[in-house]
Amino acid sequence: MQLVVYILVYPLLWLISRLPFKIIYFISDGVYVLLYHVIGYRKKVVRNNLVLAFPEKSDEERLLIEKEFYKHFCDMFLEMIKTLGITNKQMKKRYVFTNVEVMQKLENEGKNIMIMMPHYASWEWVFSLNSMVKSKAYAIYQPIQNKYFDRLVRNIRSKYGTTLIKTYESRNIIAAAKETNELITVGIISDQSPMLQRARHWTKFMDVLVPIHVGAEELCKSHGMIPVYLKVKKVGRGYYQATFKILTENPSVIANYEISEAFMKETEKSIREAPEYYFWTHKRWKHKDKVPKEFQKDTSKAVSS
Template sequence: MQLAAFIFAYPILWLISKLPFKLLYLLSDGIYVLLYHIIGYRKKVVRNNLALAFPKKSDAERQQIEKKFYKHLSDMFLEMAKTLGISDKQMKKRYVFTNVEEIQTLENKGKNVMIMMPHYASWEWVFNLNSYVKAKAYAIYQPIQNKYFDKLVRDIRSKYGTTLIRTNESRQIIKDAKESGELITVGIISDQSPMLHRARHWTKFMNIMVPIHVGGEELCKQHDIVPVYLKVQKLKRGHYQATFKVLTENPGEVDGYKISEAFLQEVEKSIYEAPEYYFWTHKRWKHKDKVPKEFQNN
């Protein structure tokens, strides 16, 4: 069944990857109508999330964000498929790093780097970074259940040389790279909600107490990896601008989980600037009523 689904879908994705961008976004307009107005894909989740994150906004204001988000979601889906057929020249034109010298400077110091990203704007085209740096690139990800689509996603994301590694194997791979003296850059998306039984720290995100992922921070401290926030802005359809912000060059000197908290504060800034580009279909605040006693007064 998995293979049948892949055989059906792959030719469609391949054809999408060959479309010129004008036709791609005309198709995206149609997918928006289908997702939002006809299917109503996860609309209840999106509305609940927006109400939690923006309680002071009116229903009309939140609905405006909601519609813009679904248009962006449609763009994102097609842009991921477009990665199969996009040229290096187009990619560099459409996904611009404003200060890649920040990463290059760290590399010249012999520093390993962790790029910490949220589900915001575009995270699929960040792999273009490999065109500008010399370090071995790894990206931590969660495998897709369908092994054929999982391979396709890995192929797309490794187009520029990134090696995708599963969460459960990341610690050993990073440890081995560190011990061998290999210079590495690790990408991780850290804004989603962890499983409750694995939550080790809670903090406020959009003014709501939530459990947070701290694995990235722990890896940085354990292996002296510099955590860097990547702020991505969507300038217009198919055009993004990405800016690096070093959170600290000395992670071992940072107490508690302040790096993870600083990361989420940066995510909040991006959301407040343009909320329609955050991935509102995630149930990010699903554990808000299960805050442990030791965190309830924070």
């Protein structure tokens, strides 16, 4: 059945990927009407998240963010498909790295790099970075249940030479690179909500206490990787600017969880600047009512559990 669905859908995806951007966004407008006004995809989740994150805003202000988010959400989905047919010239024009020299300097110093990014603006086109750096690129990702679409997504994201790896593979790959002195860059999206039983650190995100992922920090500290935040701004429909910010050049000597907290603070800054570009369909705050007992009396600082 998975193969049948793939065979039926793939020709349509291929066709869309060959269309000019003007038509791509015309289709996106239609998908928005269907997804938001007809289906109402995850609308309740989005609204609850916006109330939690922006209690100071009026219902009208949050509704505007909501609608703009769904429009961007549809654009991103079509842009991912368009990656199949986008040219290098189009990519360089539409996804601009403002300070790639930060990455190149770290590489010249022989440093392995961990790029940490949130579900914000666009992360699908960040893979084009691989054409501008010399290190071997990996991206940690979650496989799609349909193995044929999973292979398609891996092919799309590997267009510029990035190798996609599963979470459990990352430690061995990074350790092997360290053993052989191979220069690598690993990308990871780190703003998801961890499973409660695996949560080791809690902090405030948009003024709500939640558990956060700390795996990227642990890899940096144990393998001497430099954590770099990738700040992405949407500057126009289908146009983005990505800027690198080093979170620390000495990950092994700073206190535990400072890297993870710095990442969350940078993410929050981006959200407050333009909230419509965050991925509000995620249940990012689903554990907010399950704060560890030892921390319930004082929510002014983070906690490890």
